[in-house]
Amino acid sequence: MMRNQFITDAYIGIGSNLQNPFFQVAGAMEQLALIEHSELHSFSSLYSSRPMGPPDQPPYVNAVAWLKTRLAVHPLLLKLQAIENEQGRTRDGERWGPRTLDLDILVYGNYSLKNQVLTVPHPGIKSREFVLYPLHEVNKNLMIPNLGAIHRLQPRCYANGLTRLSL
Ligand code: ROI
Numbered sequence: 001m002m003r004n005q006f007i008t009d010a011y012i013g014i015g016s017n018l019q020n021p022f023f024q025v026a027g028a029m030e031q032l033a034l035i036e037h038s039e040l041h042s043f044s045s046l047y048s049s050r051p052m053g054p055p056d057q058p059p060y061v062n063a064v065a066w067l068k069t070r071l072a073v074h075p076l077l078l079k080l081q082a083i084e085n086e087q088g089r090t091r092d093g094e095r096w097g098p099r100t101l102d103l104d105i106l107v108y109g110n111y112s113l114k115n116q117v118l119t120v121p122h123p124g125i126k127s128r129e130f131v132l133y134p135l136h137e138v139n140k141n142l143m144i145p146n147l148g149a150i151h152r153l154q155p156r157c158y159a160n161g162l163t164r165l166s167l
């Protein structure tokens with residue numbers, strides 16, 4: 001397994017709108033806590049959000065996890081995809097269609113990368129309230145490579161009915 005000598009702060013976006021999304025997101029948190037060479041530092045509240053993409057799909061539950069990891073970015077991506085698959089993710093649906101579990105690497109340290117399999121920081125961050133609000137909740141001091149300070153980005157993004165779910 002490719003490993004890093006150093007510990008990197010990685011922020012993972014979690015989304016689900018099928019098969020009890022609340023349960024899917026909670027299950028994902030448990031699995032994230034088990035990723036090797038990594039530690040789940042903290043996680044945001046769960047949020048209910050309006051679907052981005054085709055509107056004829058159920059609302060989403062979204063959250064963000066903050067991991068401290070020694071995994072390099074690609075091995076980390078493989079771990080996330082394994083968790084998605086384990087929780088019944090299928091990839092045959094329409095573009096931006098409903099999904100049981102989506103795990104995205106939002107930010108990986110101060111690293112910036114773009115290739116066919118992966119773009120980091122995640123290209124959608126800037127315009128997505130369901131990413132920016134939970135990200136701001138977990139780390140108000142976060143600096144996002146190429147985009148800037150979370151505390152400037154979050155208030156500029158329309159909340160679009162995003163609601164924090166209390167446990
Ligand atoms: N919409 C919301 N609200 N939350 C998501 O996590 C989400 N994920 C997606 C698309 C289909 C773009 N829409 C979403 O992948």
